[in-house]
Amino acid sequence: MMKKRSILVWLIFVVYVSSAAGQQRGLPEMLRPLNGGLQVSIQQYEGSALRNTRLFHNNELTDGENTWQLAWKTAKAADGRSCDVTLTCKLVKGRAAATALSVAFAFGQWDVRNYVMVPGIVYNGNRYRAIGNGYNPDYPKDMYFNPAVPLTISNNPRLSLSANDSSFLELSTTNTAAPAMSFYSPAAGKSWMVLTEQGTRWGNSGLFIQENNRRDSCIFRISAPAMRNRAAGFGDFHRSGDKAPDWNEGDEMVLRFRVYVSDADGIPGHLQQFMHARKSVTGPNQPRNLVPMSKLVQLGTDICRDNFAETTAGKYYLPENSRHFQLGWVSGMINTFPMLALNDATERRRVAEELDFITSRMQGKSGYFYGFISAEGKLGTEKAHPDFPALQAMVRKNGDVLFWLMKHLLLLKAQGHGHIIKPEWETAARKLAGAFTTTWKKYGEFGQYILPETGEIAVFNSTAGAIAPAGLALAADYFRQPEWMTIAEAAAAHYYQRDVEQQGFTSGACGDISQDADSETAFGFLESLMALYNYTGKPVWLARAKVQAALCSSWALAYDPVFPPGSTIAKLGGRMTGAIWASSQNKHAAPGVCTSSADHLFKLYRATGDEQYAELIRDMQHAHTEAVNMPGHITTNYLIGSSMERIQPSDAEGKGAIGNFIHTRNSWTETNGILMAMELPGIYVRPGEGKMYVFDHIGVARVAEDRVSVTLRLTNRTPYAAAVSVFAENARKASQPLGYTAFLRWPKVNVPAGGELTVRITADGKVTLQPAADNHR
Known part of the structure; x- marks a missing residue:
């Protein structure tokens, strides 16, 4: 099975998607500096075992009596660093059993020194010596009192250290802190990443990375849904139980992702670019105020x-x-x-x-x-x-x-x-x-x-x-x-x-x-x-x-x-x-x-x-x-x-x-x-500078602000009374280090459960409750 995966004919570095309607404009050009291309296919499974792969050509695919179509919507950022893609796959005719969609980014002139990162689980490809087959494995004798011991990890998803072994890893999007795959190429001085959503109508998507036997090419693949042979546990693996869906005529699936390619100043630059991008596809979150x-x-x-x-x-x-x-x-x-x-x-x-x-x-x-x-x-x-x-x-x-x-x-x-x-x-x-x-x-x-x-x-x-x-x-x-x-x-x-x-x-x-x-x-x-x-x-x-x-x-x-x-x-x-x-x-x-x-x-x-x-x-x-x-x-x-x-x-x-x-x-x-x-302060504010951030579980609205103060309305919609700490300062004080006991000096504002009140905060940190007429339940 591993050898079959290694020789799949995906490593043709051409984009097999039509640009007749301008749907994919800009994406091929973004990938070219990294010798990259994009391929879309359907994959047919028996259980979780891959049995067949069919590539799309010009956004169409005929497989026996089945006819498939792709529809693309792309939007390239003005700075040329990213491209948003909405890909719709539809079974126009026929019926397809146990079939998944695959979007593969294939890169040539690959180097095993490239830094590969999947947030929360794979760092530097996890390309290190691995031990054990379970949680918290015992260390072998050679790890003790040995200054030359190599960094040693548990049995985790990883790319291979040895040129003699297959080198691939398979994940679900839910194995990650953000559904994303990325790498930094020192030779090109560039950072690449793809971010997607947790899943589609077919469930959680999959993230796959595979190097060829010569280690001179690598594929990063999104699968909808996730189709892993084995799922990663706590230092071991177990059968995934993943199942590909059956498609009926007229069924369609939408896969959204964003691709980034940009210059990067080493691994540090790559990490910083990831931080900026990590919510770009899943979007801003809306945290709930539950308990002050x-x-x-x-x-x-x-x-x-x-x-x-x-x-x-x-x-x-x-x-x-x-x-x-x-x-x-x-x-x-x-x-x-x-x-x-x-x-x-x-x-x-x-x-x-x-x-x-x-x-x-x-x-x-x-x-x-x-x-x-x-x-x-x-x-x-x-x-x-x-x-x-x-x-x-x-x-x-x-x-x-x-x-x-x-x-x-x-x-x-x-x-x-x-x-x-x-x-x-x-x-x-x-x-x-x-x-x-x-x-x-x-x-x-x-x-x-x-x-x-x-x-x-x-x-x-x-x-x-x-x-x-x-x-x-x-x-x-x-x-x-x-x-x-x-x-x-x-x-x-x-x-x-x-x-x-x-x-x-x-x-x-x-x-x-x-x-x-x-x-x-x-x-x-x-x-x-x-x-x-x-x-x-x-x-x-x-x-x-x-x-x-x-x-x-x-x-x-x-x-x-x-x-x-x-x-x-x-x-x-x-x-x-x-x-x-x-x-x-x-x-x-x-x-x-x-x-x-x-x-x-x-x-x-x-x-x-x-x-x-x-x-x-x-x-x-x-x-x-x-x-x-x-x-x-x-x-x-x-x-x-x-x-x-x-x-x-x-x-x-x-x-x-x-x-x-x-x-x-x-x-x-x-x-x-x-x-x-x-x-942490409940509210951090810089009166007169228009700067404020709320950490506590309350609502805060700016009522007025002048050069030296800000007036805020605090709303507590939780069922518990809140004593909200307020840290106010100006830019000059903010330029000075904050000590380890600063929180002792932060004044607190008591906001009753379900209540509101208005306070005036000055740049020297003083908090004054406004007249009762401005405060009500």
Whole structure:
């Protein structure tokens, strides 16, 4: 079967569509610089096995007694960079069983060094060594204590490393963060991408990429509907069960897509062009206002408050659904931050008790922390191998610890409670920053897994230390250690050049994947780039942050998927634009970034004025709220205000999982929901400048604006009272870095459930409620 696919006669680089009516004007010319052509065919199947392919010529095709016709509508952009296509395929005569439509873009003079990206699942073609055949595979022995270890991924859809193997991958549009395929050609200096809709009348469409045996040509193909032999799971594959439709005389199908071809400045330029284009076919989304951000804070912190426990190991807020303790990543030293931000004496004492427990029980001699301890007090290892019994820990977790521990110290000082900071906490932070510094000097990288006792890197490679430069930058400023800032800049430059510029992805942060591309390193590295810009003021970090934000956007759902009618999300009317795909192994989206408010995106928006960053974080916050368990909106089998990590548009977990929440809860999704509600303003406004963006679940209308103020009418159509935080400033202040505790100073406006009120906001941040006559229910 694979050989038959390799020799299909699609690699004739001619456009087989008529231009008699000017229907395709401009499309061939766009593809020519990349030695590309377009072919349309019908494909006949037996089950999911391809049996026959018939090409259209001059928009017509006769296949026995069947007659097919194509009708084209195209619109080329004025700048020549894109072309919109609406293609209608009609069976004019006859009856066709098990038949799909195929639109194939074929490229000659192909180079395996081309960067191939399908957002949310395929980065650099996933052309890396793969291991295992399932979720979270064990690492082979050769990956341990081996600085030369190649980047190694799980068994994911991928183009081949070997010239001896077939090289193709097959996906459904719902495997992606946006229904799109793309590549960047270094030889041509050009970026190509095609974006389409989720599906047609026949269901979800398919996305296929196939190289020929010589690797000098490649086809990118849209199939309507998706006709995969195998569907991708969590590090494995299963039979797709895809079925081609039967056509009756008069049946027609409409396929819409947009093609981009443009000059690009390397992979970074390609990523930025994708961010601009990612909603161009599916269109703007319309997020719903469901629950005010202040209500999410109240519900989430109440859940966390009730989960404080005393175990044999120590006192801490329970993670997930377990009494055992996990540090960083999805739990400890992160969920304490919003509890500390409440400025409540009881929770401040509890946070202090957890910090005591962590710093006294979990730090190794090297300065690195262990990532796990049981409720009984037994330290645990991560990614263990029987030949290497020493306990290991995730580098990513240690990066989280340094970053969030520093944020705790800054928050206590900002609240006026700096006097309760214990020397032991600061000593622990110093030792951890010193450990990262020592590792960098010795190895020139941070690795993926380390030994907390000795500081040795157990597993090299990946971008697992993506957030470590942020922690080092905070620590360098706090402790006045300029060497740590130097190390932070060197590490960030290394990750950017090796992983973003050369590979086009970041990888390896999650504890349950291999070194797969993942969203968590993407957002974690953006945190580091914005931290460096914050503390150094160097434009290079802001420029790189823009590129990194574009990479982050490739992990975010760019549209509201259509879920099966009987699924939970469909019944709730869920709008999931902004949900974040986890990794190329874990093929599901989640309500938010694990684990962060992603307020670094807001800081980037503030520094640049580019609203695409604000829109992305607005989408993320609203997608999170769609997954929160509320009266009449049940998503978990737990408490009101709880949430869980699975938003599943794909069949990676089987067709029955599509659109159905797993009725459990995940503390990390609750934590990032609280963090988004705390660390993002409800309304950001620049009075007198005509600039405003709304993140909270309220309506806002501009009533009046003058040189120094703006008057707004706030409308709350949710069933919950809203305390809306307002961040107002002028352009001069916006040019200055925003600290990590700025949210403490944002005034709040109380808008009753179902109510309206009018406020006047001045450029110095003051908010004044207007006379009662202007406010009504």
